[in-house]
Amino acid sequence: MENLMFLAPELAVVVTGLIVLLIGVFMSPQAKNVLGYLATLGVLAALALTIQSFGTEATMFFGTLSIDALSQFFKLVFLAVSLIVSLASIKYNENSDHTEEFYSLVLFATFGMMVVASANDLILLFCAFELASLATFALAGFEKKNARSLEGAMKYFIIGAISSALMLFGISYVYGATGTTSIPMIAENATLLAENPIGLVAVVLLIAGFGFKMALVPFYMWAPDAYQGSPSVVSSLLAAGSKKMGFVAAFRVFIVALAALQPDWQFAFTLLAVVTMTFGNVVAVSQTSVKRMLAYSSLAQAGYIAMAFVVMTPMALTGGIFYTLAHAFMKAGAFIAAGAVVWMITSQKTGNLDIPDHLDSFRGLGKRMPLAALSMTVFVFALAGIPPTAGFMAKLVLFSSTIQAGMTWLAVIAILNSALSLFYYARLVRYMYFLPPEGKKIGMPFPYAAALLLAVAGVLAMGIWPEPFMQWAMDAAQVLI
Amino acid sequence: MLPVASLLILVPLIFAAVTFFTKTKEQAAGLGFLGSLVTLGLTLYAYLNFDSSTAAMQFFESIEWIPSLGVNYSVGIDGISMPLILLISIVIPFLILYSWKEDREAPNRFYGLILTMQAAVIGVFVALDFLVFYIFWELTLIPLFFMVNIWGGEKRVHASYKFFIYTHVASLVMLLGIFGLFYASWQQTGVPTFDIRELVTQFQFFESSLLRDAIFLSIIFGFLAKMPAFPFHSWLPDAYSEAPTAGSVLFVLLKIGGYGLFRISLPMLPNTGNPNLMITILGFLGSFSILYGALVALRQKDLKRMIAYSSLSHMGFVTLGAAGLVTLSVSGAMFQQFSHGLIMSILFMSAGAIQTSTGTRIINNLGGLAKKMPKLTVVMMVGFMASLGLPGLTGFIAEFLVLTFSYVNLPGFVLFALLAIVITAGYHLWAMQRAMFGVYNEKLGDISDINSLQVFSMGVIAILVIYFGWNPNPVLNMMITNSEAIVSLAAALGV
Numbered sequence: 001m002e003n004l005m006f007l008a009p010e011l012a013v014v015v016t017g018l019i020v021l022l023i024g025v026f027m028s029p030q031a032k033n034v035l036g037y038l039a040t041l042g043v044l045a046a047l048a049l050t051i052q053s054f055g056t057e058a059t060m061f062f063g064t065l066s067i068d069a070l071s072q073f074f075k076l077v078f079l080a081v082s083l084i085v086s087l088a089s090i091k092y093n094e095n096s097d098h099t100e101e102f103y104s105l106v107l108f109a110t111f112g113m114m115v116v117a118s119a120n121d122l123i124l125l126f127c128a129f130e131l132a133s134l135a136t137f138a139l140a141g142f143e144k145k146n147a148r149s150l151e152g153a154m155k156y157f158i159i160g161a162i163s164s165a166l167m168l169f170g171i172s173y174v175y176g177a178t179g180t181t182s183i184p185m186i187a188e189n190a191t192l193l194a195e196n197p198i199g200l201v202a203v204v205l206l207i208a209g210f211g212f213k214m215a216l217v218p219f220y221m222w223a224p225d226a227y228q229g230s231p232s233v234v235s236s237l238l239a240a241g242s243k244k245m246g247f248v249a250a251f252r253v254f255i256v257a258l259a260a261l262q263p264d265w266q267f268a269f270t271l272l273a274v275v276t277m278t279f280g281n282v283v284a285v286s287q288t289s290v291k292r293m294l295a296y297s298s299l300a301q302a303g304y305i306a307m308a309f310v311v312m313t314p315m316a317l318t319g320g321i322f323y324t325l326a327h328a329f330m331k332a333g334a335f336i337a338a339g340a341v342v343w344m345i346t347s348q349k350t351g352n353l354d355i356p357d358h359l360d361s362f363r364g365l366g367k368r369m370p371l372a373a374l375s376m377t378v379f380v381f382a383l384a385g386i387p388p389t390a391g392f393m394a395k396l397v398l399f400s401s402t403i404q405a406g407m408t409w410l411a412v413i414a415i416l417n418s419a420l421s422l423f424y425y426a427r428l429v430r431y432m433y434f435l436p437p438e439g440k441k442i443g444m445p446f447p448y449a450a451a452l453l454l455a456v457a458g459v460l461a462m463g464i465w466p467e468p469f470m471q472w473a474m475d476a477a478q479v480l481i
Numbered sequence: 482m483l484p485v486a487s488l489l490i491l492v493p494l495i496f497a498a499v500t501f502f503t504k505t506k507e508q509a510a511g512l513g514f515l516g517s518l519v520t521l522g523l524t525l526y527a528y529l530n531f532d533s534s535t536a537a538m539q540f541f542e543s544i545e546w547i548p549s550l551g552v553n554y555s556v557g558i559d560g561i562s563m564p565l566i567l568l569i570s571i572v573i574p575f576l577i578l579y580s581w582k583e584d585r586e587a588p589n590r591f592y593g594l595i596l597t598m599q600a601a602v603i604g605v606f607v608a609l610d611f612l613v614f615y616i617f618w619e620l621t622l623i624p625l626f627f628m629v630n631i632w633g634g635e636k637r638v639h640a641s642y643k644f645f646i647y648t649h650v651a652s653l654v655m656l657l658g659i660f661g662l663f664y665a666s667w668q669q670t671g672v673p674t675f676d677i678r679e680l681v682t683q684f685q686f687f688e689s690s691l692l693r694d695a696i697f698l699s700i701i702f703g704f705l706a707k708m709p710a711f712p713f714h715s716w717l718p719d720a721y722s723e724a725p726t727a728g729s730v731l732f733v734l735l736k737i738g739g740y741g742l743f744r745i746s747l748p749m750l751p752n753t754g755n756p757n758l759m760i761t762i763l764g765f766l767g768s769f770s771i772l773y774g775a776l777v778a779l780r781q782k783d784l785k786r787m788i789a790y791s792s793l794s795h796m797g798f799v800t801l802g803a804a805g806l807v808t809l810s811v812s813g814a815m816f817q818q819f820s821h822g823l824i825m826s827i828l829f830m831s832a833g834a835i836q837t838s839t840g841t842r843i844i845n846n847l848g849g850l851a852k853k854m855p856k857l858t859v860v861m862m863v864g865f866m867a868s869l870g871l872p873g874l875t876g877f878i879a880e881f882l883v884l885t886f887s888y889v890n891l892p893g894f895v896l897f898a899l900l901a902i903v904i905t906a907g908y909h910l911w912a913m914q915r916a917m918f919g920v921y922n923e924k925l926g927d928i929s930d931i932n933s934l935q936v937f938s939m940g941v942i943a944i945l946v947i948y949f950g951w952n953p954n955p956v957l958n959m960m961i962t963n964s965e966a967i968v969s970l971a972a973a974l975g976v
Contacts, residue, residue, distance in 0.1 A: 386619070387616040387619065387620075388616065392616075393547075396550075396612070397550070399660070400660040400663065400664070403657065403660040403661055403664055404660075404664040404667075408657065408661075411657060411660070412657065415653045415656070415657065416650075416653070418653075419646070419649055419650055419653055422649070430630075434630075434631060466547055467546075467547050467548060467549060470547065470549045470550070471549060474549065
C-alpha cells in the first residue's frame with residue numbers, strides 16, 4: 001500500500017472539489033456563496049500541506065509519480081494561482097446558479113496541473129494534462145450567452161484537442177523507439193531515440209503539444225481570444241496557472257527524458273523564445289483591450305521563461321523556475337484587477353460595454369478604484385521588471401544567466417524586449433493615474449480586494465525578500481540537472 | 482552614530498510617500514519642504530562628522546539581502562559621494578521654496594516626485610552594491626519622466642519619451658556590463674558578489690582583455706549617456722528645455738553619470754586592455770563636448786536651450802578632468818560636478834522666472850529686463866558670470882583645475898578645449914546683453930520681478946557660488962583625498 005500522505009495536497013484539492021460539487025446541488029443560489037469560501041479553504045489547506053512537505057522526496061505508484069523539489073515548487077505555483085482565483089471568483093459567482101460547477105472545475109483543473117508537476121511517466125502526464133485542459137475548456141466558455149467567451153473557448157478547445165493529439169502522437173514515437181513511457185527509463189535508453197530519425201519527429205510533435213499550453217509563437221493563436229473572452233478569473237487561471245503546466249511538463253520531458261536530443265530541441269527553443277518574446281511585445285503595443293494586451297504580454301513572458309531551455313545552466317533553470325512563480329503572481333493579479341474593472345463597467349452600465357476591458361475603462365482608475373489601480377500598477381511594473389518586485393528579481397537571474405553562458409546576444413534581445421514592454425505597461429499606468437476619471441468612485445468588493453492584496457503581497461515578497469524562493473527554485477533546478 | 486547613509490535615502494522617501502497623500506498645495510509644499518530640511522540636517526550631520534583626510538568609506542552599513550547571489554544592502558559615504566549629497570540636499574529645499582507660489586495641478590505629486598528623486602539620487606551616491614546601485618539608478622528615471630511628461634512645455638510628451646528611452650537603453654547596456662563583471666568575478670573567485678569595490682578590484686584579474694574592454698565600455702556607456710557627453714547627448718536639449726523649472730533643476734542635480742565615472746570607471750580604467758586608448762577616447766569626448774556644447778549654445782534662440790547646451794559644455798570638463806588622471810585634474814572634475822549643480826540651478830531658475838513673467842524664452846523677444854526685474858538681474862548675473870568662469874566664483878576653480886592639470890597628460894585635448902573658453906564667454910555675455918540690458922522691449926507689457934521667496938532661494942545659492950569660489954576647501958579637500966587614491970592606483974600600474 002502506498003503512503004497516501006505524500007499526496008495529501010492533491011487529495012485536499014480533489015476532495016474539496018467533490019464536496020463542493022455534491023453539496024452545491026442541494027443549495028439555493030444565495031447560499032452557494034459559501035462554496036467559494038469552502039474552495040478557498042481547501043486550496044489554502046493544500047498550500048499549507050505542500051509547503052509543509054518541502055524537502056520530502058518519494059516516488060509512488062510504480063515510479064509513475066515523483067514527489068521532489070521540482071514538483072513541490074510547481075504545486076506551489078498552481079496552488080497560489082488557484083487560491084487567488086478562487087478568492088476573486090467569490091464575487092464573480094455571486095448569486096449564480098452554477099457556482100458549484102465553477103469551483104469544482106477550478107479545483108479539478110488545479111488537481112490536473114498538480115499531477116502534471118509530479119508526473120514521472122508520459123501516460124500519467126498526458127492524462128493529467130487532459131484533466132486540466134478539459135476543465136479549463138469548460139471554464140473558458142463559462143459565460144454561455146457571451147459570444148466572445150464562446151469564441152475564445154471554441155478556439156481554445158479545437159487547438160487544444162489537436163495539440164493533445166500531436167502530443168500523444170509524439171509520446172507514441174518515444175514509446176516506439178525506447179519501449180517505455182517512464183521518464184527515467186527513457187532517459188536511460190535515450191541513445192535509441194538519438195540514433196533514430198524518429199527521435200526528431202517526436203521532439204517536434206512534443207514541442208507542438210507543450211508549446212500550445214505555453215502559448216509560444218506559432219502555437220499561440222488561441223491565447224489572445226481565450227484570455228480576452230473568458231471571464232477574467234478564468235483568464236487568470238489560464239495565463240498564470242495552466243501555462244506553467246506546459247512549462248513543468250516540458251522541463252521534465254525535454255531536460256530529463258530527452259536530454260540526449262538536447263541540440264535538437266535547444267535549437268527549436270532558441271528560435272521559439274526569441275520569436276515569441278519579440279512578437280508578443282510588438283503586438284502588445286497596439287492593443288486597446290487590456291486583457292488582450294495582457295495576453296500578448298503573457299506571450300512575451302513565456303518567451304523569457306523559454307530562455308531557460310536555451311541557456312540550460314543551473315542558474316538559468318533557477319531563473320526560469322523562479323520566473324514561473326513570479327509570473328504566476330503578477331499575471332494572476334493583473335487579470336483579477338482587469339476583472340474588477342470589467343465588473344465596475346458592467347455593474348455601472350456606463351462606458352464601453354461591448355469591450356468592458358478597453359483602455360478607456362481604466363481612465364482615472366486611481367480615483368475610481370484606488371486599490372485596483374495601485375495593485376495593477378504593481379503588477380505591470382513587475383511584469384516590466386522594475387524593482388523591487390518579483391519580476392525584477394526573476395529577470396535579473398534569468399537574463400544575467402545568459403551572460404554567464406556567453407550568450408550575450410540573447411541577453412541583448414531579451415533586455416531590449418523588456419525595454420519595449422515598458423512602453424505599453426507605462427501607458428496603462430498613465431491612463432489610470434494621469435487621465436481624468438469618467439465616473440464616480442466605486443467601492444471595491446471584498447473578494448477582489450483580498451485576491452489583489454494576496455497577489456501584491458506575493459509580488460513584493462518575492463522582490464524584496466527573494467532568498468527563500470530562490471533557494472526553492474535552486475532545489476527544483478537541481479532535480480533537472 | 483546615526484545610520485546616516487540609510488536615513489538619507491529613507492527620510493526623503495517617507496516624506497515623498499506622505500506628500501503624495503496630501504490634499505492642498507500648502508500641505509504638499511510644506512511637507513516637501515520639511516522633508517528636504519530634515520534631509521539637509523542629516524546631510525550636515527554627516528558632513529560635520531566626516532573625516533576628509535581619508536579615502537576610506539565612512540558611515541558604512543551592510544545587511545545581507547540575497548545571499549545566494551551575493552547581494553548585500555551595503556551603503557557608505559566617502560569623499561566622492563559626500564559633496565554630491567551635499568549639493569542635492571542644499572539645492573532641493575531652495576527649489577521647493579522657489580516654486581512655492583507657482584500654481585499647478587496635482588501639487589502633491591509634484592513635490593512627492595521631487596523628494597522621490599532626491600531619495601533615488603542619494604541612493605545611487607551611497608550604494609556600494611551594484612544591484613542596489615542599479616535599482617536607485619533606474620528609480621531616478623521615474624520622477625524625471627513624469628516631471629517632464631505632466632508639467633512640461635508644449636513638446637513634453639516627445640521630450641519625456643525620448644529621455645526615458647534613451648537613458649533607459651543606455652542603462653540596460655550598463656546592466657549587461659554589470660552582469661559580465663559579476664559572472665566573470667564569480668568564475669574567478671568561486672563566490673558570487675555584487676559588491677562594487679570587490680568587483681572593481683576583481684576586474685584586473687580577468688584574463689581576457691577583450692572581456693575587460695567590453696565590460697568597461699558597456700558600463701561607461703551608461704554613465705556617459707546619463708551625464709551626458711557628446712555624442713550621446715541628444716536627449717538633453719529637449720528634456721532640459723521642455724521640463725518645468727523644477728524639473729530642469731532636478732536634471733542638473735542628476736549627477737549620477739559623473740559619479741559613476743569616478744566611483745567605478747576610473748578605478749577600472751588602468752586595467753583595461755588598452756588604457757591609453759580609453760583615455761584618448763574619454764579625453765576626446767570631454768574636450769569635444771566642451772567645444773561642441775559651446776558652439777551650439779552660441780546659436781540658440783531659446784534661453785533655456787542655450788543653458789541646456791552650456792550644461793553639455795560644462796559636463797565636458799568632468800569627462801576631460803577624469804581622463805586627465807592627475808590628482809588635481811580629477812579633483813577639478815569632481816568639483817566641476819558640484820559647482821555646475823549650483824550654477825545651473827540658478828540659471829534654470831532665472832530662465833523659469835523670465836518665462837513666468839514675460840511668457841517667452843526667446844532671447845530676441847526679451848530686452849532690458851533689468852529695468853523691470855532688478856532683483857532677478859543681480860542673481861542671474863552671478864550665475865552667468867560663474868558659468869562663464871569668472872575668477873572668484875566656483876566655475877573658475879573647477880575649470881582652472883581641469884584645464885591646468887589635464888594638460889600634463891592630454892595637452893592636445895586641453896588646447897582644443899581652450900578654444901571654447903572664448904565662445905563660452907561670448908554666448909553668456911551676448912545673451913545677457915540682449916535679454917537683460919539695453920532698451921526695455923515695450924511689447925512685453927508690465928511685468929513684475931521675482932517674489933521674495935525666489936529672491937531668497939536663488940540668493941542663497943548665489944552666495945554659495947561666491948563662497949565656494951573663494952574658499953573651495955570644505956569640499957575640495959575630500960575630493961583631493963579620494964582623487965589621490967584613484968590616481969595612485971593608476972600610477973602604480975604605470976598608466
